[in-house]
Amino acid sequence: MAKDTSNGKEEYIRVPKGTAKGTTLKFPGWYADDSWPGEAHIYKIDKVIFQGKSELQEIMVFESSSHGKVAILDGYIQLTESDEFAYQEMLTHLALCSISNPNKVLLVGGGDGGILREISRHSSIDHIDICEMDKMVIDVYKKFFPNIAVGYEDPRVHVHIMDGIQFISSVPEGTYDAIILDAFDPMGPIADVLADDSFLESVAKALRPGGVLSAPADSFWHKDFVIADTIANCKKIFKGSVNYAWTTVPTYASGVIGFMLCSTEGPTVNFKHPINPLKPGQNGVAKIPPKFYNSEIHAAAFCLPSFVDNGIDP
Amino acid sequence: MAKDTSNGKEEYIRVPKGTAKGTTLKFPGWYADDSWPGEAHIYKIDKVIFQGKSELQEIMVFESSSHGKVAILDGYIQLTESDEFAYQEMLTHLALCSISNPNKVLLVGGGDGGILREISRHSSIDHIDICEMDKMVIDVYKKFFPNIAVGYEDPRVHVHIMDGIQFISSVPEGTYDAIILDAFDPMGPIADVLADDSFLESVAKALRPGGVLSAPADSFWHKDFVIADTIANCKKIFKGSVNYAWTTVPTYASGVIGFMLCSTEGPTVNFKHPINPLKPGQNGVAKIPPKFYNSEIHAAAFCLPSFVDNGIDP
Numbered sequence: 250m251a252k253d254t255s256n257g258k259e260e261y262i263r264v265p266k267g268t269a270k271g272t273t274l275k276f277p278g279w280y281a282d283d284s285w286p287g288e289a290h291i292y293k294i295d296k297v298i299f300q301g302k303s304e305l306q307e308i309m310v311f312e313s314s315s316h317g318k319v320a321i322l323d324g325y326i327q328l329t330e331s332d333e334f335a336y337q338e339m340l341t342h343l344a345l346c347s348i349s350n351p352n353k354v355l356l357v358g359g360g361d362g363g364i365l366r367e368i369s370r371h372s373s374i375d376h377i378d379i380c381e382m383d384k385m386v387i388d389v390y391k392k393f394f395p396n397i398a399v400g401y402e403d404p405r406v407h408v409h410i411m412d413g414i415q416f417i418s419s420v421p422e423g424t425y426d427a428i429i430l431d432a433f434d435p436m437g438p439i440a441d442v443l444a445d446d447s448f449l450e451s452v453a454k455a456l457r458p459g460g461v462l463s464a465p466a467d468s469f470w471h472k473d474f475v476i477a478d479t480i481a482n483c484k485k486i487f488k489g490s491v492n493y494a495w496t497t498v499p500t501y502a503s504g505v506i507g508f509m510l511c512s513t514e515g516p517t518v519n520f521k522h523p524i525n526p527l528k529p530g531q532n533g534v535a536k537i538p539p540k541f542y543n544s545e546i547h548a549a550a551f552c553l554p555s556f557v558d559n560g561i562d563p
Numbered sequence: 564m565a566k567d568t569s570n571g572k573e574e575y576i577r578v579p580k581g582t583a584k585g586t587t588l589k590f591p592g593w594y595a596d597d598s599w600p601g602e603a604h605i606y607k608i609d610k611v612i613f614q615g616k617s618e619l620q621e622i623m624v625f626e627s628s629s630h631g632k633v634a635i636l637d638g639y640i641q642l643t644e645s646d647e648f649a650y651q652e653m654l655t656h657l658a659l660c661s662i663s664n665p666n667k668v669l670l671v672g673g674g675d676g677g678i679l680r681e682i683s684r685h686s687s688i689d690h691i692d693i694c695e696m697d698k699m700v701i702d703v704y705k706k707f708f709p710n711i712a713v714g715y716e717d718p719r720v721h722v723h724i725m726d727g728i729q730f731i732s733s734v735p736e737g738t739y740d741a742i743i744l745d746a747f748d749p750m751g752p753i754a755d756v757l758a759d760d761s762f763l764e765s766v767a768k769a770l771r772p773g774g775v776l777s778a779p780a781d782s783f784w785h786k787d788f789v790i791a792d793t794i795a796n797c798k799k800i801f802k803g804s805v806n807y808a809w810t811t812v813p814t815y816a817s818g819v820i821g822f823m824l825c826s827t828e829g830p831t832v833n834f835k836h837p838i839n840p841l842k843p844g845q846n847g848v849a850k851i852p853p854k855f856y857n858s859e860i861h862a863a864a865f866c867l868p869s870f871v872d873n874g875i876d877p
Contacts, residue, residue, distance in 0.1 A: 287628030293601045314601030332784070335868065470646070470813050497811060497819050499784050504818015505811050540870040549863035554649065556854040 344463035358432025360386035365400025369533025458515025658777035671727035672746025674700035679714025683847025772829025
């Protein structure tokens with residue numbers, strides 16, 4: 250193959266070895282997301298804006314050529330400005346639009362504030378708890394991603410800097426109408442969390458009868474992800490509805506992220522048919538309407554390709 | 564950053580310069596798809612299986628670590644074994660399941676045979692024309708992708724090695740119930756084709772009243788793609804229904820591919836509600852059921868994120 254010498258120099262990026270771990274800035278100039286073995290998605294870095302380390306993790310923020318600002322946690326893409334809204338809006342509203350008049354909501358993780366921004370659109374809510382372990386995450390987002398961290402400006406928000414598992418087990422039974430989990434890396438450990446019975450049990454206990462859980466789940470394109478197993482495990486704990494949904498997020502591996510939606514025993518929840526649509530003009534601290542979510546795409550998110558394992562509520 | 568010396572050597576890939584053109588095998592060992600500037604999707608090559616050049620284009624086939632065999636045309640990913648079915652099934656059945664008893668179908672391009680394999684599932688059809696310019700494409704797929712080229716085994720298929728535009732203008736008016744275009748690179752020139760009035764007019768003329776066209780369109784995530792403009796242009800020519808749909812294909816840029824579905828004046832076609840569902844057990848030469856398509860995901864494909872330009876049939 251001929252050498253390209255069009256600009257007099259060549260650029261190289263260290264290729265990840267097919268390990269599961271991301272490779273943050275291994276070669277200056279590009280970031281490689283190699284969440285899935287044998288392939289990687291690489292992004293041109295225009296400028297590194299922040300690099301820091303808390304007791305819990307490393308954070309990097311860079312301005313990319315193609316996706317606005319990008320936040321990297323411990324080597325993994327957490328979000329990009331170009332498509333964060335698809336994930337944040339769907340994770341939030343698939344749950345909150347499926348129950349009437351949610352009043353009290355808990356967010357575990359989600360320190361960036363984007364889920365808070367989305368919860369803020371629901372005027373029926375009068376109390377929002379967020380439990381984030383790492384204060385640095387909050388500070389970094391407030392400084393560099395004001396359109397995401399805007400969620401903290403909602404006066405109904407109560408911030409708890411502590412471990413979510415501990416927090417959940419400390420609240421009285423039946424406290425919340427909805428719990429949203431946003432604490433886990435979307436590429437691997439999710440399945441583990443959704444297989445952790447004692448954690449799921451404490452989540453279910455903290456929900457009222459007919460209360461709902463929304464959590465990220467693997468892409469259905471992930472070869473090692475068996476949706477039927479995750480559904481079966483959630484059904485052991487959640488005696489109401491259990492459904493898998495998905496949406497498109499270009500900067501997550503395979504371009505798809507999944508969601509698990511679960512409800513506790515009590516008033517029936519039909520996640521596939523939102524009964525509490527977002528009201529036009531009620532945008533909370535987001536100020537602008539949702540960019541991605543609408544009732545049509547809510548229902549469509551539950552339609553799955555034929556190859557996907559079944560075991561799903563019909 | 565610490566150097567990773569875990570296996571005693573490092574691997575490098577030449578980073579594309581943000582040009583629109585793909586970079587086939589620029590560094591041995593990896594293929595980089597850089598369809599969109601500022602980012603790239605890279606794939607580990609286990610083995611190069613074929614490299615050839617016809618009068619029209621270059622073809623490369625490699626065995627990838629993560630996506631089975633991959634076919635590259637002139638530097639661009641044409642398909643991978645791991646997800647080709649999503650594209651082929653949707654492009655085909657979004658059209659053919661929207662009209663009752665399709666009888667005569669034309670495929671322009673699609674020399675790989677995958678669309679033929681999908682058309683073959685429809686037992687109402689008694690004549691299938693395929694117009695492919697490059698015989699080498701057909702030969703390569705027959706040799707290396709038997710599960711895709713299996714489409715050629717359908718005895719209703721008539722192969723024409725010639726230019727599609729020429730072929731279409733030579734057929735009598737109203738010849739086809741459906742025309743499927745699969746001749747154009749999904750990352751750029753599509754919009755040009757869908758803006759080429761004289762070509763679209765010859766397609767519309769070759770269709771019967773209430774006949775349908777299916778063609779790939781850009782991803783709605785493509786910043787330069789204005790769906791409303793493409794729809795408006797198609798509506799100038801197609802006086803029936805004009806709709807944009809989409810699906811997930813992980814190895815296409817942004818993980819999303821779009822489709823334009825258009826019908827000519829005549830019996831009304833409602834693309835969003837398939838009236839001609841695939842019949843279980845009728846698999847034609849494919850022998851196995853569809854892996855991706857079903858009636859639910861057909862309807863869901865027309866549900867769009869809120870940010871997408873409107874101008875779409877309600």
